[in-house]
Amino acid sequence: MPFKVAIVGRPNVGKSSLFNRMIGSRLSITDDAPGVTRDRIYAKTEWLTKSFAVIDTGGIEISDAPFLEQIKQQADVAIQEADLIIFVVDSRSGLTDDDLFIAKRLYPTDKKVIVVVNKVDNVDLKQSIYEFYALGFGDPIAVSANHGIGVGELMDQIVQSM
């Protein structure tokens, strides 16, 4: 059984973008069947000498469920399946009620939760991470999934907690 890392967060924070960064384009190209445009939600990756699996819970579709029910169930999958949870938030929008809703869902778990503040595309946006301390999961990590900034630090933290 590989060590499993689940990515959770409300829509549009950049979960799939971060997932693709974490698994690398090499894996996503070779593993995908031609013509399949659906987002992948599960892949194995490695960092330094360690390998682990990543799950993008945002890609799990629960048909007909209302929005809050969907993200609730995605958080529940993370709690059940993962050894470590990556909780992605958006530096541009700041902390939202939906972020707090997900946080409440994650509080009962004993599993480690790392808050990843995405879309920190430049140094001017770095101060936007501080409000996310209020989530209560410790030091947030600033990343830009689009530019690849901070992803190495996140991967370091993941392998350190394995």
Ligand code: GDP
């Ligand atoms: P998801 O719904 O959480 O899976 O989010 P996506 O990965 O689909 O990204 C949602 C939108 O945010 C897309 O338009 C992405 O291009 C954009 N996005 C993702 N990461 C970044 C980032 O690091 N910086 C910026 N500026 N936009 C990003």
Ligand code: MG
């Ligand atoms: Mg997605």
